[in-house]
Amino acid sequence: MGGLDEQGRSARYVAGGTDLAVQLAGNAAGGQPEALVDVSGIPELLRLERAPGGALSIGAAVRLETLARSADLPACLSQGARAIGSPQIRALGTLGGNLCNASPCGDTLAPVIALGGRLVLASVEGRREVPAEEFFTGPKATVLRPGELLVEVDFGPAALAGRSAFRMIGQREGQAISQVNVAVWLLAEGGRMAEVRAAAGSVAPTPVRLAAAEKLLRGQAWSQGLGREAGQAAAEEVRPIDDVRAPAAYRRLLTAALLREALAEACEGVQ
Ligand SMILES: Cc1cc2nc3c(=O)[nH]c(=O)nc-3n(C[C@H](O)[C@H](O)[C@H](O)COP(=O)(O)OP(=O)(O)OC[C@H]3O[C@@H](n4cnc5c(N)ncnc54)[C@H](O)[C@@H]3O)c2cc1C
Incomplete structure (x- = not known):
């Protein structure tokens, strides 16, 4: 992510600094840059x-x-x-x-x-x-x-025409890093999910699409049973690890539960 400024010094972009400042203080930013380029005021x-x-x-x-x-x-x-x-x-x-x-x-x-x-x-x-x-x-x-x-x-x-919802769980109510987070977006037509995309974070090295769950949902009308099936599919397709925030098995359970909840919210009132 680093680069060189116009004098050839190593440089990093900074916006709010809420991640970068922590990393620089802990020497975890891939070395100390010689310059920071503030992008937070660029119109x-x-x-x-x-x-x-x-x-x-x-x-x-x-x-x-x-x-x-x-x-x-x-x-x-x-x-x-x-x-x-x-x-x-x-x-x-x-x-x-x-x-x-x-x-x-x-x-x-x-x-x-x-x-x-x-x-x-x-x-x-x-x-x-x-x-x-x-x-x-x-x-x-x-x-x-x-x-x-x-x-x-x-x-x-x-993106704006569809319905969407996000769910996360952390170790406490406020200021907590997600043990798992899930977002869903869908386009409803005739009471069914004509299009649906779902993604999850903290369940793999990168955030991932929940493709197996999406496949189950596409073209279907919402029901709690369908939500459970999609949750199960999502729990099986993610690749979480055990770490200080949560064991992998718990993260799979969370993925299923959060997907079900997010879908229920996004589908509320769909007819
Ligand atoms: C106490 C605390 C609690 C937090 N809680 C959460 C949380 O619950 N959930 C969560 O997701 N995050 C959390 N964060 C992390 C952080 O606040 C967010 O990730 C925030 O959105 C980072 O934005 P920033 O503008 O401060 O990024 P910066 O720290 O300015 O930059 C972050 C990185 O992005 C690069 N960068 C910034 N802007 C650009 C750009 N336009 N182009 C290219 N590179 C760029 C920087 O070089 C740096 O590597 C928390 C941080 C703290 C300190």
């Missing part, structure tokens, strides 16, 4: 725009607090942002920082994947777009090239 990164056709663009430096408070964004994204840290952390932390930090438990990662987000990256070599689910390559690792900047995350009109 293009602060845009939050809805196009007339319903497409949505969110600049990388948009604060988590803004996402958490917005009533007119996809529900799972606002709920994911709301789950992060404390009001102080959300006031500083940004969407781009959460995504580029690429922690498998980051709370906006599964929502952005479930919503079909596309990440717009820029460098001196030009711009490119990467689907959110291809952005993450491992714990704290992404496809970002040295010096490349995340400019914004774009969503097609379906």
Whole structure:
């Protein structure tokens, strides 16, 4: 993620600094950079725009607090942002920082994947777009090239036209890192889930699509029984590990339960 500034010094981007400051203090940022490049005031990164056709663009430096408070964004994204840290952390932390930090438990990662987000990256070599689910390559690792900047995350009109929900569980109620988080997005037609995307975090080295669960759900009408089946499929397809936050077996149970709950919320009132 690092790069060189124009004098050839090693440099890192910083937005809210809520991840980077902790890593620099603990010497866990892949070496101490000689320069920090503050991207938090770049106007293009602060845009939050809805196009007339319903497409949505969110600049990388948009604060988590803004996402958490917005009533007119996809529900799972606002709920994911709301789950992060404390009001102080959300006031500083940004969407781009959460995504580029690429922690498998980051709370906006599964929502952005479930919503079909596309990440717009820029460098001196030009711009490119990467689907959110291809952005993450491992714990704290992404496809970002040295010096490349995340400019914004774009969503097609379906993201806002659909219904979505996010669920997470941590070790306590407030300011807790997700033991598992799940986001679902769906388009309902004639009482059925015509399209559905689900993603989970903290269950593999990167956030993952729950493809087996999606396959079961697509074209079906919601029922608690279907939710249990999809949850079971999701629990079997994730690859969690045992760590200080939770054992793998518990994470599988959580994946099933959180997917069921998120689906129930997203399907509420579908006829
Ligand atoms: C007490 C505490 C509690 C927390 N709780 C949670 C939680 O519950 N859930 C959760 O998901 N996270 C949590 N976090 C982590 C953190 O707050 C979030 O990940 C936040 O969104 C990071 O955003 P930032 O702007 O502060 O990132 P920064 O720290 O500024 O940057 C993070 C990384 O992204 C890079 N970067 C930033 N912006 C860009 C860009 N535009 N282009 C390219 N690279 C970029 C930086 O170089 C750095 O490597 C917590 C952190 C703390 C300190």
